Amino acid sequence: MTENKLNILLAEDDLNLGFLLVEFLESSGIQVKLYRDGEIAFNGFKSGDFNFCIFDVMLPKMDGFSLAKK
Amino acid sequence: MKKTVQKYILGFTLVIVFALLATQVKWIIYSIKFQEKVFQKSVSLALNQTISNLTKNKGICSVMQQCFECDTVKLETQLTSSGVWNKIHDAINEELRSYDIDIDYDVFIVETVSDTLKSIQKEIRKGKYYSQCLNEVIGKTGYELVVRFPSRTKFFLEKTGLMFLSSVVLIFLLIASISYLLKLYRKELLIAEHTKELLNNVSHEFKTPLSSIALASNMIRKRRYSDNMKLENYADLIFNENKKLQHLVESLLHLAAIERNEFDYSKEKLNIHKIIKDGISGVEMILFEKGGKISVKFDAQQSDVFADKLHLTNIVVNLISNAIKYSKKLPIIEITTKNIDNKILIEVKDNGIGIALKYQKYIFEKYYRVPTGDIHNTKGFGIGLAYVKKVVEAHDGKVEVESELHKGTVFKIWLPLLN
Incomplete structure (x- = not known):
C-alpha cells in the first residue's frame, strides 16, 4: 500500500459488478479491497486501514446497514 | 396511514x-x-x-x-x-x-x-x-x-317488539359490515406495503446489472483495458448482465400474469418423479455453488398426474431455490414422494432458517416476504410461493407448510393422481 493512494473497502456480492468496480477504481489510481459478504467485509475492515468504505445494502450474512453500524 | x-x-x-x-x-x-x-x-x-x-x-x-x-x-x-x-x-x-x-x-x-x-x-x-x-x-x-x-303487555310487545328486533338486527349488520370493511382496509394496506417493498426490490435488482453494463461499456469507451483479453471480458460481462436483465423482465411479466390470473395450462400425462428430476437439474449449479446436497426418496408407486409440464417444473424449481436461498449453513434438501389415497404427496424438506409460526399463514400471499428486521440479504420479489399455490390449486391440489424457526421447513404438495 502506497501512502499517497486512496484505499477503499468495497463490499459487493455481485461478482461482476464488484470486479468491474475494482477495475474501474484501480484504473483511476485508487486501491480497492473487494469483499463478497458482510462478515468477511467486517473482518477485512478490522485488519485493514481504509480511507472509506462502500457497502451494498443487500449482502449475504450481514447487510450493508448492519455492517455500517457495526 | x-x-x-x-x-x-x-x-x-x-x-x-x-x-x-x-x-x-x-x-x-x-x-x-x-x-x-x-x-x-x-x-x-x-x-x-x-x-x-x-x-x-x-x-x-x-x-x-x-x-x-x-x-x-x-x-x-x-x-x-x-x-x-x-x-x-x-x-x-x-x-x-x-x-x-x-x-x-x-x-x-x-x-x-x-x-x-x-x-x-x-x-x-x-x-x-x-x-x-x-x-x-x-x-x-x-x-x-x-x-x-x-293481554295488554303482549299487545305492546307485539307493537314495539318488531321495531326492537329490527333495530338490533340492523345494528348487528352495521357492526358486521364495519368489521368487514376494516378487514378489507387492512388487507389493502398490507398489499400497498407489499407493493412498495416489491418496487424497492425490483429497482435494486435492475440497478445492479445496469450499473455493471454502464461500467463495462464505460471502460471499453474510454479504452481502459490493457489487452484484448480484458476487452473480451467486458463484452462477455455486458452480454451476461443483459441476459440477467432479460430474465428479470421475464420475471416481471410472469408476475403481471399472476396478477391478472392469466395462465394457460396445457395439461398432459406427466410423471412427477421425472418432473422433480428435471427441476433438480435446473438448480444444480446454484446448489453446487453453495456446496449443498439434495437427496430424493421416491416412495410413491403411482406417480402419473395430469398437469402442465412447464408450471409444475417451475414450482419444483421454486421450492428448491427457496430451500437453497433461505439457508445460512450448507443446504441439505430432501425430496420425498408417497401415495396417500388417490393422491401423490411431494415433500420438499430443508435445513434452512425456517419460518416463524406467525408468518406462516402469509407466505403464500403475493409480494409477502417474511420480515427479517434490518437484514436485507435475501433477494426476491415475494411471488414464488404465491405462484406455487396458484399452480397447485389450478391442478386441484393443495400446498401446506410446516416449519420451525432455525431448524428448517417442509413444503407439502398434494396432487391428484391420473386415473
Whole structure:
C-alpha cells in the first residue's frame, strides 16, 4: 500500500459488478479491497486501514446497514 | 396511514356505533311509554263515550237503575238475564274498535265503597285497569265500570317488539359490515406495503446489472483495458448482465400474469418423479455453488398426474431455490414422494432458517416476504410461493407448510393422481 493512494473497502456480492468496480477504481489510481459478504467485509475492515468504505445494502450474512453500524 | 390513526378511527367508529345503539334503545323505551299513554288515553276516551252512549239510551238506563235497586249480590245475574250486560259489552266493543284497540278484555262493575275496589284501585293506578263512573247511567253514586286487558303487555310487545328486533338486527349488520370493511382496509394496506417493498426490490435488482453494463461499456469507451483479453471480458460481462436483465423482465411479466390470473395450462400425462428430476437439474449449479446436497426418496408407486409440464417444473424449481436461498449453513434438501389415497404427496424438506409460526399463514400471499428486521440479504420479489399455490390449486391440489424457526421447513404438495 502506497501512502499517497486512496484505499477503499468495497463490499459487493455481485461478482461482476464488484470486479468491474475494482477495475474501474484501480484504473483511476485508487486501491480497492473487494469483499463478497458482510462478515468477511467486517473482518477485512478490522485488519485493514481504509480511507472509506462502500457497502451494498443487500449482502449475504450481514447487510450493508448492519455492517455500517457495526 | 399510521397505525395509531387507524386505532383512533376504529375506536371512534365503535363509539359511534354504541352511541347509535344507546340512542336506539332510548327511542324504543320512549316509544313503548308513548304507546302506553296513547293506549290509556284511547281506553279512557272509549269508556267515556260508552257511558255517554249508555246514558242516551233511556231503555238501558231504566233497566240498569232497576237492577241496581236490588241486592248487589244478585246484580250480575239480573244484568245478564235482562240482556243489559251484553249491550254494555257491545257498546264498549264498538268504542274500543273505533280507537283501533282490538284485544281481549274483561268488564265488571264494582262498588267504590267495597273492599274489592280498593285492591282494584291500586291496579287502576298502575294502569292495569281502566274505570269510569256509572253515576249518570244508574242515577246514583258509588259504582264504577271497570275494564281490564289481560293481554295488554303482549299487545305492546307485539307493537314495539318488531321495531326492537329490527333495530338490533340492523345494528348487528352495521357492526358486521364495519368489521368487514376494516378487514378489507387492512388487507389493502398490507398489499400497498407489499407493493412498495416489491418496487424497492425490483429497482435494486435492475440497478445492479445496469450499473455493471454502464461500467463495462464505460471502460471499453474510454479504452481502459490493457489487452484484448480484458476487452473480451467486458463484452462477455455486458452480454451476461443483459441476459440477467432479460430474465428479470421475464420475471416481471410472469408476475403481471399472476396478477391478472392469466395462465394457460396445457395439461398432459406427466410423471412427477421425472418432473422433480428435471427441476433438480435446473438448480444444480446454484446448489453446487453453495456446496449443498439434495437427496430424493421416491416412495410413491403411482406417480402419473395430469398437469402442465412447464408450471409444475417451475414450482419444483421454486421450492428448491427457496430451500437453497433461505439457508445460512450448507443446504441439505430432501425430496420425498408417497401415495396417500388417490393422491401423490411431494415433500420438499430443508435445513434452512425456517419460518416463524406467525408468518406462516402469509407466505403464500403475493409480494409477502417474511420480515427479517434490518437484514436485507435475501433477494426476491415475494411471488414464488404465491405462484406455487396458484399452480397447485389450478391442478386441484393443495400446498401446506410446516416449519420451525432455525431448524428448517417442509413444503407439502398434494396432487391428484391420473386415473
